[in-house]
Amino acid sequence: MQMISDFLAIGGYSGFIWTAYGAVAVVLVGLLIVSLRKLRTTSAEVAALEANSPRRRRNNTDNKDATS
Amino acid sequence: MTRKRRRLNFIILGLLTLGVAAALVLTALEDKIVFFYSPTDIVTKKQIPTNQQVRVGGLVKEGTWKKPTNDLTHRFTVTDLRHNIPISYKGIIPDIFREGQGVVVLGKLQADGNFQADEVLAKHDEKYMPPEVAEALKKSGKWKQTEDAK
Amino acid sequence: MIQQYANPARFNRLAATLMPWFAWPAGVLIAVGLYFALFNSPPDYQQGDTVRIMYVHVPSAWMALFVYTSMAISSAVGLIWKHPLAHLSAQAAAPIGACFTFVCLLTGSLWGKPMWGTWWVWDARLTSVLILFFLYLGFMALQNAFDDPARGERSAAILAIIGFINVPIIKFSVDWWNTLHQPASVVKISGPAIHSSMLIPLFVMGVGFTLYFCALLLLRMKTLMLARRARGMSMAQLHQQASE
Incomplete structure (x- = not known):
């Protein structure tokens, strides 16, 4: 227990160090989560549109989109 | 083409x-x-006004730091190894403030050549090492003082 | 020749192959790096334990510059060769770079207060990094500032290229001017001024951050590509409905 509290208190500057690491974790993990969520919603959107579209022309649309 | x-x-x-x-x-x-002037700039460039706040940076000269007594004032000399500026400062100094280490001081140059500081910031060098290594380097005489007070 | 990589199906295959090689090592290296940074590295002879902030601050700063450089190169490729993936890559990279720059500024501030005695000063290094942060924000804003996405893309690309001038300024600011920030410790002519017990965890974190960026870049490019496709498809459906 003493060891843990010593560790957490590292050298009297613990507040600065832990805040820095906490901020890094929040920003980098947050960005990852936001990006993953965006990928999921966009995939769902494309899937819905595909289901809606009367004709399936997958390869065709792919190429057209890329060069547009 | x-x-x-x-x-x-x-x-x-x-x-x-x-x-x-x-x-x-x-x-x-x-x-x-430039964030600060060197003591040489202050001494040689006469255009630095005495009534305006400026920053002076350099090393805290070894053996000049007098800790506050009754008047709560730190006194030390900032040097770039060519010229020296005597500083007096009433306030809290950063933890890594040490003799032989970098410092940047904000304040006004008095007419008598003294520098009245309102803010003292520590400037450390680019070297990082464990305390034991620093100790060993000092013992073996391989310790190199930062050559310029940049 | 270059156009063949623009095929989204091809890109997705390539991305899917590369992704595990980025994502897993990134996670492992950052975990190992954190272990060394927090538990298994010495305190500094002067700065004590605050030196631990270095292990996140310095890699973030590297990434801030690296991502911007990649963005400027992509933008130039996009403008010159009109490679369709180039603008996409710049667009995907910008928010990642902005996050790294933000983290760099924030951790720097949290390090500056206990060591220098101040959260912030307007010296050349700190100011030029703040400008870098605004360049990222400006790039993202400009991209969405026009109704025509192609125009936004081009304007943002020009900003990215002009702003690249800031990258060497950041790197050499500490040598060109008096700054409160100390000169370079790692990338310098006389070799690193950091003891190996600190340099190794720093590099582990640096490589981890780089791989994290690569993985996230692929993921975001894929998302942008899907979004573009969704836009194209909904437009097509609208046209169809209109003509029926």
């Missing part, structure tokens, strides 16, 4: 022009961009 080639040349030329322009501007603004 193809259009691609032309666009490439245009961007390269544009970047070169921009680089030269930036270099000129930054050189012209040199005095505004």
Whole structure:
């Protein structure tokens, strides 16, 4: 227990160090989560549109989109 | 010349022009961009006004730091190894403030050549090492003092 | 020749192959790096334990510059060769770079207060990094500032290329001018001024951050590509409905 509290208190500057690491974790993990969520919603959107579209022309649309 | 080639040349030329322009501007603004003056600047450049706040940076000269007594004032000398500026400062100094270490002081140069500081910031060098290594280097005499007080 | 990589199906295959090689090592290296940074590295002879902030601050700063450089190169490729993936890559990279720059500024501030005695000063290094942060924000804003996405893309690309001039300024600011920030410790002519017990965890974190960026870049490019496809498809459906 003493060891843990010593560790957490590292050298009297613990507040600065832990805040820095906490901020890094929040920003980098947050960005990852936001990006993953965006990928999921966009995939769902494309899937819905595909289901809606009367004709399936997958390869065709792919190429057209890329060069547009 | 193809259009691609032309666009490439245009961007390269544009970047070169921009680089030269930036270099000129930054050189012209040199005095505004420097964060602090060295003691030599203060001593030799007479145009630094005495009634205006300026920053002086250098090393805390070994053996000059007098800790506060009754008047709560720190006294020390900032040096760039050519010129010295005596500083007095009433307030809290950073934890890594030490003799032989870098410091940047904000304040006013008094008419008598003393520098009255309102803020003292510590400037450390680019070396990082464990305490044991620093100790060993000092013992073996391989310790190199930061040559310039930049 | 270059156009063949623009095929989204091809890109997705390539991305899917590369992704595990980025994502897993990134996670492992950052975990190992954190272990060394927090538990298994010495305190500094002067700065004590605050030196631990270095292990996140310095890699973030590297990434801030690296991502911007990649963005400027992509933008130039996009403008010159009109490679369709180039603007996409710049667009995907910008928010990642902005996050790294933000983290760099924030951790720097949290390090500056206990060591220098101040959260912030307007010296050349700190100011030029703040400008880098605004360049990222400006790039993202400009991209969405026009109704025509192609125009936004081009304007943002020009900003990215012009702003690249700031990258060497950041790197050499500490040598060209008096600054409160100390000169370079790692990338310098006389070799690193950091003891190996600190340099190794720093590099582990640096490589971890780089791989994290690569993985996230692929993921975000894929998302942008899907979004573009969704836009194209909904437009097509609208046209169809209109003509029926």
